[in-house]
Amino acid sequence: MTGEEIVTRYQTRSGIEVFKLPVWAFADHVTNCYLVLDDAVTLIDCSSAIGDANGSLERCFANARSEFGLTVDLKDVDRLIITHGHIDHFGGANHVLEQSGATIAIHELDVSTLQNFEERRVIAAKDLQVFLKRTGLSAERVASMLEMNRWSKGVFQSVKVDIVLREGPMADSPFTIHHAPGHCPGQVCLQLDDILFTADHVLDKITPHQSPEFISRNMGLGHYFDALKKIRVVEGVRLGLGGHLRDIPDVAKRIDETLAFHELRLEKTRAICQEPKTLAEISRALFGKRESYHVLLAILEAGAHVEYLYERGLLQVVNHEAIEDAVNPVLQYQVL
Ligand SMILES: [Zn+2]
Numbered sequence: 001m002t003g004e005e006i007v008t009r010y011q012t013r014s015g016i017e018v019f020k021l022p023v024w025a026f027a028d029h030v031t032n033c034y035l036v037l038d039d040a041v042t043l044i045d046c047s048s049a050i051g052d053a054n055g056s057l058e059r060c061f062a063n064a065r066s067e068f069g070l071t072v073d074l075k076d077v078d079r080l081i082i083t084h085g086h087i088d089h090f091g092g093a094n095h096v097l098e099q100s101g102a103t104i105a106i107h108e109l110d111v112s113t114l115q116n117f118e119e120r121r122v123i124a125a126k127d128l129q130v131f132l133k134r135t136g137l138s139a140e141r142v143a144s145m146l147e148m149n150r151w152s153k154g155v156f157q158s159v160k161v162d163i164v165l166r167e168g169p170m171a172d173s174p175f176t177i178h179h180a181p182g183h184c185p186g187q188v189c190l191q192l193d194d195i196l197f198t199a200d201h202v203l204d205k206i207t208p209h210q211s212p213e214f215i216s217r218n219m220g221l222g223h224y225f226d227a228l229k230k231i232r233v234v235e236g237v238r239l240g241l242g243g244h245l246r247d248i249p250d251v252a253k254r255i256d257e258t259l260a261f262h263e264l265r266l267e268k269t270r271a272i273c274q275e276p277k278t279l280a281e282i283s284r285a286l287f288g289k290r291e292s293y294h295v296l297l298a299i300l301e302a303g304a305h306v307e308y309l310y311e312r313g314l315l316q317v318v319n320h321e322a323i324e325d326a327v328n329p330v331l332q333y334q335v336l
C-alpha cells in the first residue's frame, strides 16, 4: 500500500504557495513532505527511500502537477531542507540530490547523521547496547533488539551537507529556524510567514517518540518539554503542518495536550515504582506486552520518562550497594 498521495495546497499570508505531499515511508507510515515555491523551489523532507518511497514522492509531484497545474518536477528542486535526522524524513535525499542537484540543509546537531551515516549508526547502536543491558531485559532479548536495530544498515549513502541550520532566520530564504530538540537532537520547526512546519516536534493525535538522553545527547524529555514551551509562544502562527498525520489548526492547544499527556505518563511511572522495578518491568507495566520492534520503542519511551524523574530526584536507584562493583549492571528504581 502506498497511501492515497493526495496533494493539498496552502498559501501563506504573503502569498507563498505550499503543497503537502503525503509520501509513503514504510508500512502504515506516511511522511508529509512539503513543496514550497518561494524564490527557489524548496522541498522539506523526502521520506525514507525504503520500498517504493521514492516512487511515492515522484507520484506526489505528478499529482501536484495534474491537480494544480504546477510545472515543477523533482529535478527542479533547488533546496532540500531536512527537519531532523530520522530516516523517514531524510532517506530519500540520495534520490532527490541525484535527480535535482539541490543543496541540502539540516540542523548542526544532525549534520553527522547525513555526513557520516554508517559511523553514527554503529556508535548509536553501541550506546543503545549499554542502555539495554541496564534494563533487565534478557540477554537474548537485548541481542535480538540490537539485531533488529540493524535494519537501516546500508539504506542510505552519506551526503555532504551544504547548509548548516542554526536558530534564527535561514540565509537567502524566507524561513526562520526554531531549534526544538528532544525527539531528535537537531529537530527544527520551520516558520514561513504564518505557517509553522512542526515536523515531528508537534503532531496531530499522537505524541512523538521519546528516547533517553543517556543514548544520545540533546534528546530526552527535559529538552523536549523546554522546546515545546519555546514553540508554544512563537508569534504569528495561524497553522501548523506536521511531519505525519493531519494539519494542526491550533499549535498551542496541541502543545498543551502533549505536555499533559507526558505529565500523566510521568505520574503513572512513579505509581509503578512504589516497589523497586527494573526498566523492563516499568515498560511492561506502562505499555503491556509488545512484540518485535515495538518492544524496543516501548523501552526507550519508558526510559525517557524514568530518566526525567531520576534526574529530578523523584526516583532513586535502590540496588546501588549490590551493584557497586558490577560492570553495566541492571538498575532498580523506586520512588523516594
Ligand atoms: Zn522523527
Ligand SMILES: [Zn+2]
Pocket (backbone or CB within 6 Å): 031, 086, 088, 089, 200, 243, 244
Ligand atoms: Zn517522522
